[in-house]
Amino acid sequence: MTATPxxxxxxxxxxxxxxxxxxxxxxxxxxxxxxxxxxxxLIFYLLYRDRGPFVTTHVTNALxxxxxxxxxxxxxxxxMFVLVGFITYPVIYVAGIVIHIVGAVKAMNGEWWTxxxxxxxVK
Numbered sequence: 001m002t003a004t005p006x007x008x009x010x011x012x013x014x015x016x017x018x019x020x021x022x023x024x025x026x027x028x029x030x031x032x033x034x035x036x037x038x039x040x041x042l043i044f045y046l047l048y049r050d051r052g053p054f055v056t057t058h059v060t061n062a063l064x065x066x067x068x069x070x071x072x073x074x075x076x077x078x079x080m081f082v083l084v085g086f087i088t089y090p091v092i093y094v095a096g097i098v099i100h101i102v103g104a105v106k107a108m109n110g111e112w113w114t115x116x117x118x119x120x121x122v123k
Contacts, residue, residue, distance in 0.1 A: 009051045011110075017048050018058030018107030025062050026100035034066075034073050034093070037100075041066040045122070058107045060122055061114060062100065067121045069096035 009017060021044040029037030041063040048059045072092035079085030099115045106113040 006051055009048075009055055011052075011054070014052045014055040015107055015110050017044070017051070017055045019104045020044070021048070021055075021059045021062040022100040022103035022107060025066060026097050026104070029066070029069070029093075029100070030097055034070055034096070037096070038066040038070055054107075054110075054112070057112060057114075058103065060120075061103055061118070064121050065096060065099050065103070065115050065118050068118045069093070072096075 021041065025037045025041045025044070028040040041059070044059045045063045048055045050056070069092060073089060076085040076089035076092055079088060099118065103113060103115060
């Protein structure tokens, strides 16, 4: 028994889901310090990656941002032993939230956007 592919979203729905992927991920990151943000971005990616090119781009960007933020926070945690991490941790944390807010605004405006300084871990 094979699963039927999900139906493509309407353009307006693609914009809304792209914005929600960034917005809810930013909120979850803010509340949890990063872990829930990754899980939310992963869930959006798994649910909407095949629903249209616009939403696929934005959910992929949300997941890539969370992976980069997560790696940065882990490295910052290690660097706290030499005190540098106390500076880099909040900078990475805030930058991740800001990137998601900008991504949400761009998605709602229907703009294609790739976050700056975020590697494409997932394509």
